[in-house]
Amino acid sequence: MADPWTIFWVVGTFSVYLIIAIRSRATSTRDFYVAGHDVHPVINGMATAADWMSAASFLSMAGLIAFMGYGGSVYLMGWTGGYVLLALLLAPYLREFGKFTVPDFVGDRYYSKIARVIAVVCALFVSFTYIAGQMKGVGVAFSGFLGVPFNIGILIGMAIVFVYAVWGGMKGITYTQVAQYVVLIFAYTVPAIFISLMITSNPVPQLGFIGNMAGTDMAMLEKLNTVVTDLGFTEYTSTTKAKIDVFCITAALMFGTAGLPHVIIRFFTVKSAQAARVSAGWALVFIALLYTTAPAVAAFARINFVETVNEATYITDGEDYQQRAQQIIDAGGKPVPDWYKTWEKTGLLDYDDKNGDGIMQYRGPNAPDGVANEVTPNRDIFVLANPQIARLPAWVIGLVVAGGLAAALSTAAGLLMVISSAVSHDLLKRTFKPDMTEKQEMLAARLAAAAAVIAAGLLGIFATSLPFVAQVVAFAFGLAAASLFPIIFLGIFWKRMNKEGAISSMLTGLITTFSYIYYFKFINTDPSGWWFGVSPEGIGFVFMWVALIVGIAVALMTKAPPQHIQDLVDDIRVPGQRKLHGPDDLALKPIN
């Protein structure tokens, strides 16, 4: 089903990304790692928003919320609240510190090669788990919508990212991410506006969300609650999840967001600490545009799905759709909607006529009439089918696929930067081969980026045969929250924090979180064994506190950090004060 408009948008947007990439060649390591440290705060905010919003945010989140109702709030709060932590606790200080990567800060602040290498391990682990999902998303988009085989789809995605990541580094990535943000936000909000008009007669989805059903004085959410409970689902505005688990998952996602290296490094690209905090604000504004629209899209989609699909008469592929639909309407029935028939071919919707009556019964687990559920939608369908549900012109439909690809590619590129700089900069230049020239480091960075693209592509290809890809997101956020966040935070706010404390804190966070998630995801999946009722998704928050306490305790038992480190901490707390301190600053001068 390669629709011409889909091809037009995908080819068109990809060409734009390539043109931007070719025009922004990186000529120095400064360009390559941090886009020259002089990106405008608003531009960086937009790039950060694209960097951050992945295929999961764009395609899957609204669908997840549509199914989970209130339970889906963990993603909405978790994936935005982290920006407050970034703006207030990390971004301006890390920018004032003035180097290239997260391990740069950890290694210098804790005057230790071991700490630097552990930070590299954390950053690589987090980024690789995250990138596999992005590449898989690219493959799915190509195979489902352009008729290209899955593996070829991934190869095309790899080739595009290869050009702008290897050629332009952070500089190329920044400007392509801006273009990708524009594509994805347009593709997301336009259908949402029309659906909001259709269901609530209010063009602003955020207002439609709290408004009434069109032409009635019944609140949309009240209607939704009635509709889903009548079919045997949990009430939309409540959840069956334990409060403590909702709390911990939200917190793990928030602190995880703040500790994710590919998000943090975006704030190294602006010119000052002041610009970093302004930029974090813009990033959240751009993210909030999508994130406040998503719950409205979710609620509308759920209502619409029930109303148009439930109790509809199915039309088989052998029948002429138009003719049969008219017959059903004439007989006083409801035909299966045409968008359902279109998307059924992608395998994202499944109808199993269990009672053989040819009518589609959509039911929850506690259906009062005891009828078994016959319709199983994939969560991604709710965003993908939106334009057709809203009867928008064909050109908008193709745009949504381009938007999903933009979301996946922009996130993949940001992650590639972390991976390549971890190898060429943190491991080679700063740890094992400090005598490298600038030219050699550039070459190493490009080679590392190239190798990382290939590794990510392979991960994406093999990801389909590995069942755990959906599970690994818990790893990325949990590990970022428990291993990276505590030591970066303490490194800024507690001068007494030392090398010994940092190493033991990172190791504690890494080992405990990894073991808990691994155990409850792969060895014993029974939720009754969870500690305090906290799921693997939320456990990073619990172990973050353990790591924080272990770090502080060990630091207090060992000797204070050297004077030049304490002076360094004083400097990064106040903009414009940064001076050179100690051997690490002589090896690589900070830029302000």
Added chain:
Amino acid sequence: MAITPDPQGYWRATKRLTIGLLAIWFLASYGAGILFRDFLDQFSIGGAPLGFWFAQNGAIYVFVLLIVIYCVKMTKYEKKFGIGG
């Protein structure tokens, strides 16, 4: 008129502001959206139960507002304590 830079005063003010804003951050998300949701759900904003709305929309608006306040206040502190880039 040049002001004598006062980095200590600046850092103290920054810490106070950070703690204050994080308290609101906590109340708007974990408070209104999770811990006190059941209580707040008896009120409503438009057609949405208030606690539910905070969890899905309101908290995000508060987050944006908090960063805006932070940026404005910090710029003022930088003038007041003579801190510059």
